[in-house]
Amino acid sequence: IMSDHDKVEMEDEIRTKIPDTKNTKVICRSGSPLDLYDLEVVSPHEARSIIILSPDDRETADIFVIKSVLAITNNPNRKNEKYHIVAEILDQENMEAAELVANDEAVFVISGDLISRVTAQTCRQSGLSTVYTEILQFEGDEIYFANEKSLSGKTFKETLFAYETTSVIGILTADKNVLLNPPMDTVINEGDEIIGISEDDDTLIVSNKTISDIDTSAILEGIDTHLKKERTLILGWNPRGVRIVEELDNYVGEGSEVLIVSNNEYATEHIESLKTQITKQQIQLKKGSITDKKTLENLCCENFDHIIILSTRQENVQENDARTLICLLHLRNLSEKSGKDFSIVSEMLDVRNRVLAEVAKADDFIVSDNLVSLMLTQISENKHLKKVYDILFEADGSEIYLKPANNYIVPDKQVNFYTVLESAAQKNEVAIGYRIIAQERDASKNYGVHINPKKDELF
Numbered sequence: 001i002m003s004d005h006d007k008v009e010m011e012d013e014i015r016t017k018i019p020d021t022k023n024t025k026v027i028c029r030s031g032s033p034l035d036l037y038d039l040e041v042v043s044p045h046e047a048r049s050i051i052i053l054s055p056d057d058r059e060t061a062d063i064f065v066i067k068s069v070l071a072i073t074n075n076p077n078r079k080n081e082k083y084h085i086v087a088e089i090l091d092q093e094n095m096e097a098a099e100l101v102a103n104d105e106a107v108f109v110i111s112g113d114l115i116s117r118v119t120a121q122t123c124r125q126s127g128l129s130t131v132y133t134e135i136l137q138f139e140g141d142e143i144y145f146a147n148e149k150s151l152s153g154k155t156f157k158e159t160l161f162a163y164e165t166t167s168v169i170g171i172l173t174a175d176k177n178v179l180l181n182p183p184m185d186t187v188i189n190e191g192d193e194i195i196g197i198s199e200d201d202d203t204l205i206v207s208n209k210t211i212s213d214i215d216t217s218a219i220l221e222g223i224d225t226h227l228k229k230e231r232t233l234i235l236g237w238n239p240r241g242v243r244i245v246e247e248l249d250n251y252v253g254e255g256s257e258v259l260i261v262s263n264n265e266y267a268t269e270h271i272e273s274l275k276t277q278i279t280k281q282q283i284q285l286k287k288g289s290i291t292d293k294k295t296l297e298n299l300c301c302e303n304f305d306h307i308i309i310l311s312t313r314q315e316n317v318q319e320n321d322a323r324t325l326i327c328l329l330h331l332r333n334l335s336e337k338s339g340k341d342f343s344i345v346s347e348m349l350d351v352r353n354r355v356l357a358e359v360a361k362a363d364d365f366i367v368s369d370n371l372v373s374l375m376l377t378q379i380s381e382n383k384h385l386k387k388v389y390d391i392l393f394e395a396d397g398s399e400i401y402l403k404p405a406n407n408y409i410v411p412d413k414q415v416n417f418y419t420v421l422e423s424a425a426q427k428n429e430v431a432i433g434y435r436i437i438a439q440e441r442d443a444s445k446n447y448g449v450h451i452n453p454k455k456d457e458l459f
Contacts, residue, residue: 001029002028002031002041003028003031004031005030006030007030010028010030011026014026014028029041034064034067036071036076044072044083045077045079046079047083049084049085049086050072050083050085050086050380051086051087051376051377051380052068052069052086052087052088053088053376054088054089054090054111062089062091062094062097062098063094066094066097066101069098069105070101072085073085073103073105082104082105083105083106084105084380085106086107086109086379086380086383087106087108087109088108088111088372088376089109089110089111090111090112091112092110092113095110107383109375109376109379111372112240112243113243114371114372114393115240115366115371115372116240116241116242116243116244116246117243117247117393117394117395118366118371118393119247119345119366120248120251121247121251121393121400122345123232123248123307123343123345124251124306125401125402126343126440127364127440127447127448127449128364129345129364129365129366129367131402131433131449132400133370133374134449136374136378138377138378140451141167141197141198141451141452142197142378143169143195143197143378143385144197144198144200144201144204145172145194145195145382145384146193146201146204147191147192148193148204149190150206151194152188152192153187153188154187155185155187156168156171156182157425159188159194160421160430161418161421162207163205163455164207164454164456165203165205165452165454166196166198167197167433167451168195169181169195169197170182170398171188171192171195172192172193172195172384173191173192174189174191177387178195178384178387180391180392180398181398181429181430184425198452209456213418213456214416214418214419214422215413215415215416215419216419216422217410218409218413218415218419218423219408219409219410219422220406220407220410220423222407223404223407226253227252227253229253229254229256229257230252230253230256230305231304231306232248232256232258232259232304232305232306232307233258233259233299233301233304233308234259234260234261234307234308234310235261235262235307235308235309235310235327236261236264236310236311236312236324236327237262237270237312238264238311238312239266240310241260241267241270242270242273242274244308244310245258245274245281245283246274246277246278248281249278249280251395252280253280256281256282257281257282258281258283259285259286259299260286261285261286261288261290261295261299262287262288262290262312263287263288263289267285268285271285290309291327291330296330296331297334301331301335301338302334302338302342304342304343305343306343306345307331307344307345308345308346308347309327309344309345309347311347311348317349318350318353321350321353324346324347324348325353328344331344344364345364346366347365347366347368349367349368350367351367355443375389405434408420408423408424408427408431409423414459415458416455416457416458417431417457417459418456432451433450433452433453434450434453434459435447435449435450436450
């Protein structure tokens, strides 16, 4: 790790938050990533991958990142082979300049855009952020690529059933295009790779098992769902709010409404700009504090379909999360008084504060910086993952959804996951897991989310 922070401070912070680094040796060095002489101290030319993080100063953050990429790729001592650099960009407007210096050696992640999209999707589907976290972190099941020659000539649907302990989600073609959930009759060609969710890269093993125990009597027709009018309440405001509202416009029906409550000085300017960009939602701003119970009572929160709490990002991390926690506690109290459950998604900045916030029983939490860090780390392992994430987090193309189980199988009947897989495939979808709602508040059971279950076990 190289940064202009003090070496001892960096080591102390890592030691405090990660007491056991297991089989990883962490070495910190003080210096500027923009200085060619300082860079030589950390031997970037010998690194398998390089991650460039955005600095705290948001004004010049993207300039710093772009210059850091240049300092490595245009270094007089650079290596002959291509670098594998993953870098964080804050502002979409700077992506064009960033791509110019990338030269097929750097992959850029627009962190604010990512969190805005995840928040917009999650507020409408409780549990979705847990699914994303499970896939992005290294402890559970992750996305891997495998070149399986025995599947050449098979259809995509046939590959779904070819693995017992891997959930196939797509194809990486020989020319490195990513196809997620392609048509079921898509043929696997020579040189193509399977994209699957699995416990490890060595668990992507074709089972060669003949599937005969699909219970066709348990399969149900899907229920056609249409976009409907929705009312969304956003408590608090930060620059990501603009992208969240824009993203929601892709999912809601005509005549939907968004009410924003904030004292943020920039909110009025942002919202006036938004009014010219969104087509399906009416947007309104109300000045007020999200920690004031009277303000929240007057909003009649029970009349909203979704509630999003955004961090103000104006104080330090702990103060931001404390404001969010107070707002959540007030909302829980109002929910109990009204006798109606609120659908709440909350942004947290420190993953450790999620444990405190769970007493407020929010439906879901977006630990924004944690998700960005996980994605950067995953892409540093395999740059093709960036293409997968781009598709998953866009409104166009295939995304992850949580849908009622009775769209697929008869309730209260024991089935294996092959049966669920077949039901989803008949609807041109890929089933990758299930969520038990009775466990939605239980952290020890991953909030009820079960990704990539073993397909032959009955449940």
